[in-house]
Amino acid sequence: MTVGALLRTPLYEEHRALGAKLVPFAGWEMPIQYPSGIVAEHRAVRAAAGLFDLSHMGEFHVRGPAAVAAVDRLVSSDIAGLAVGAARYGLLCNERGTIVDDVIVYRLDEEELLVVVNASNIDKDRAHVTGHLEAKVDFEDRSMETALIAIQGPRAAVILSTITDLDVREASIEALAPFGVTSARVAGARATVARTGYTGEDGFEIFVSSDRALGPWTRLLAAGAASGLMPVGLGARDTLRLEARYSLYGNEIDETTGPIEAGLGWTCKLEKDFIGRDAIAKEKADGPARRLVGLVVEGGVARHGHEVFADGIGVGVVTSGTFGPTVQRNIALAYVPSGKAKVGTDLAIRIRDRDVPAKVVKTPFFRRAA
């Protein structure tokens, strides 16, 4: 990877033509918003659909007869039990039981897994994964050759189906189960299509070869225009994921946080052996000293790094905060002592030398109607 120069996705020129504001993110020059703005983009995803260029994300392919067992040992969730055509969220942890990255593992075939990692962690994760893989397992980092386009929102399935042919003819893309994955042709391009996302909405993630990314992107924009689909930047991606209480690596989770305190214990199958398992089992048995909680903030917008107070004493820190365009409130996630983590607990957040009230609430802040 080039140091200094920013990388550009194959859709860079499209973003420029759409009038996007482009900013550096994890070494990439990415659209943070388009001219309609973060709130309009956020609402489009909740009400209709949004189209995201996530080509900065990392894609590792692990292949071979021992691939499933090898990845099962690396990832906290149950990968051995993952059926072909299914995907699962999980964590890469170290021996200390803290979080190296959060990933989605897709079982593409009997002997092939796709592991999607955060852009900021590609180099670190590659070293971590290859350092723990046995020689007989084939590992390929296809991050630079793979584009990722996500279409998210209640109308995503209908829009995507108009330009998609499944390789398996009997099923429609609309019949793909949540966390299902299949091969397909999208706008004629050979693609891997999964019903996954990071917005709290129904939606799909489409992996295509970088040199074929333009077709699906432009065809989806055109196919969705009449339904209210908008291109969506990283700004709204952040407000959407925060309303849905999805962790962002570098904010809620990193190598100083464990899965239990982060509220990610559900991703850890402690009955199996995986890297970090023993430390996580201990964290669970002892009970974590602090927990990640959702807060509703009155009279200010909490931001990453703001201090949390209980009865005038500093007790914790905000990991993410924003105005939630759908919930119409200022929301935040914060680590607080376990004794202050109960729903209904009154806390305060220091915003520019002023303490504003914050209350622990149930999360997710937003849950779409079933």
Add this chain to the structure above:
Amino acid sequence: MSMIPDELRYSKEHEWVRLDDDTATIGITHFAQEQLGDVVFVELPEKGSSVRQFASFGVVESVKAASDVYSPVSGEVLERNLKVIESPELVNSAPYGDGWLLKVRVSDRGDLANLLSPADYRAHIGENAGSGGD
């Protein structure tokens, strides 16, 4: 192209001011709201407090970040715009109208001499002259 009304004076920090007798109405410019993006929170000083020219008097927050706002004049706060506190998006939709922030009794009308004319402000934000207001 930014809207830069002819009858206003501007600060380099992208505030505007309109003077009626000694009452100054203050807001942020169209250019500033465009740069900020969707405004979701506004913090303003209470009536009776004093503001100083070029000193921060409050905060305008967009979805992504908080920005200080600086007073283009010195004086005493006569009124803060409660409508904009209730509906911060007015800063985006009507930066020179319902999205105003403060009314201030100006202590020295000479303060205005330290501010930019519409043409100077247009040059300041890197736009060519002759592009009329709204």
